[in-house]
Amino acid sequence: MKLTFIIQRYNPEVDRQPHHERYEIEAEPNERVLEVLLRIKDTLDRSLSIRRSCGHGVCGSDAMLINGVERLACKTLIKNVVEIEGAVVLITPLRSMPIQRDLYVDQERFFKKYRAVKPFFIAAGLAPEKEFVQSPDSRSAFDDPTKCILCAACYSACPVVAGKRPDFAGPAAIINAARFILDSRDQGPEQRMEALDNNDGVWGCENHFDCTRVCPRGIKVTKAINQTKRSITLYKSGKGRDEIV
């Protein structure tokens, strides 16, 4: 089917500001949007700059706005976004991150907020000779946040980051901390408090649910953020490590 792609372009060496360009292209309903974008790049405009790698939704490189919604271009099929011949697909970069070139956005601040929550396993004392024992139920308790691929779709969709609180840690940082707080083996809730227990940490979340709505991995992001709020409250009221999960 013939489609029109309107893609936001920006060349820092030439443009004063971003602008939109139209591309007429053939596409099959079952093709990934990424494939069509790469075909536009191959056949119509080789300067089009898009981050991409795995092509099947596991690396997180190609998050962008497709018809105004944050999605992974390689996990979105043409038939997911258009229905009829001649339809228009709008492609724009993620929000709340400065544009580097075309769909390339500067994720430095996103990753800085991620690093600030100490998103790594913190054990207490010596490791056992074999594995830490963990029941299947305990393993399930933190399964959801382990799916995060740091694609930044949630961060882009978050109205708090975009609006009133640009220093808000953002959903991805918080759930990557939650992944450890909810992990019965981790002993580091204390170390994460500083980054989380403030108005730019968990308490900045206003339950808009935009993160949950756009997460390409289907993570219940808001739920995990609220679990983190509960854990922090329990922790501050003097509950032990095992009781805050």
Next chain:
Amino acid sequence: MIREFDTVIVGAGGAGLYAALEVATAPNTPRTAVVSKLFPMRSHTGAAQGGIGAALGNVEEDKPEWHAFDTVKGGDYLVDQRAAILLAEDAVRAVYDLEHRGLPFNRTAQGRIDQRRFGGHTRNFGEAPAFRSCYSADRTGHMILQTLYQQCIRSNVAFFNEFYLVDILLDSRRCSGIVAYEMATGELHVFHASAVLIATGGFGRMFRTTSNAHSNTGDGPAVLARRGVPLQDMEFFQFHPTGIRGMGILISEAVRGEGGILRNRGNERFMERYAPGLLDLAPRDMIARAIVEEIRAGRGITGTGDGADYVHLDATGLGRETVEKKLPDIADFCKTYQGIDPVQSPIPVQPTAHYAMGGIPTDLDCRVLADGEGNVYEGLYAAGEAACVSVHGANRLGTNSLVDLVVFGRRAGQHMAEFCSGADRAGLAPHSDRRSHEDICRLMKPGRKTSVRSIRDKVQAVMMESVGIFRTASGIRKAIADLRVLESEWQSVRVNDRNRMFNTELMEALEQKNLLDIARITAECALRREESRGAHAREDFPLRNDERFLHHSLAWFDEGGIRTATRPVDLSRWQPMPRKY
């Protein structure tokens, strides 16, 4: 710009990151840079699904010796046997180490790391399938990559993200660093170092249908080959039997490990005819060939016998709970890309180019070999898929790649750190970035004649057609001739995009040159090996020939052509036997 480091690691996948952690915690605290053309969490390690093999014995008794033997036999006896023993023994420590760093393995009812069956892994030297694959849902690679990256954050590892390897600095077998192109600025940087680790991954993108990321373009092996470093066993490229029809996206062997069955047009479990012992858990190369043979015989699902034909992977017997708990990502792929629920419908699958057994030859300490006599380069290391130890021989068993990354990534890190404490950096030649600069300038000169895309499409078609699952001398010779033409066409390739900042067209051109160079070496080695072994299947030489070909092959670029040689295989523990399952 020249930057000074003790160690430089190129590639931020499992092998590179584990090496970085090892170097970061070494007593002499070498200054390290990890250089990657991606952001680390985008590396292809994250796409690995099925598991990491280690003889923990959490479900049933298991021994590293059995794992090592399975690896040797799985590799059709081209595996260096001490390397396999080292892999299997260190795998146990490595898995516990990953778990101690937080890796969220799935658990048995007793709370231990759960293990599942996987192709080619047996107990007691082939008696029955072994429960050896330690897994985390069906995204074990993602979990390993995340965990290692998290630990690198903890250890304050310095990353240079979106820096692209364009040259290696070698002088009289001494490495003094690399040249990298910075995507954000278009600048060339010289990283001057005592020790360099190449961990740039595989090169599946030289085939049309592949499970590999767009980024898997063999940059490390190609850059080194152009500077006279030999590559080893390049004729051995694994086609994974089960990629999503038409797309190449991987459907893990874990589906078969959990009980999935391959079926043809007549709903027959056809592996009964090809591998009556291990059936659908036979080694991947055997299954890939079986699928092609079924399709050629008219027993594919469409019955047309052409490239669009396929077979079914039937997981309907597994039950919803198993699929949700153990194969959730695969169910998601099936739903997203084919609109099917694997619990209700069989999955349409075709073989897909998946893994490079060959690569940069190294010794057991990950030092790069300069020839077939055991001479090494000083200060140059390789690990992971880009390297060839050889631990996978002619065919890799599933779950052994993730083990390879962590075992040899760690060894590389340890040896690099030790090397640095004893060695000064070799001097840098003046203008060490000159060749890189010239290559880039030539590509940016005005006047486009040949597009990168036309070369890319032709390489992928030629390789898929003639240097894929089944090969013949005439087919390979035609491929070599076609690739030679493309090599000469390369001189007239130009890049339109004039930008210095984020010039993806330029980077893709450089990547395509790497794939072209690797394709040429692969085809040449495939022609020379006149036998069938592991993943290399010659229809004109259908049998394995230990008398003439029980050796590793080496290949060099030499005066515009390709020179080859051989190297002995370490057979110190087990005598080669017929590979039957």
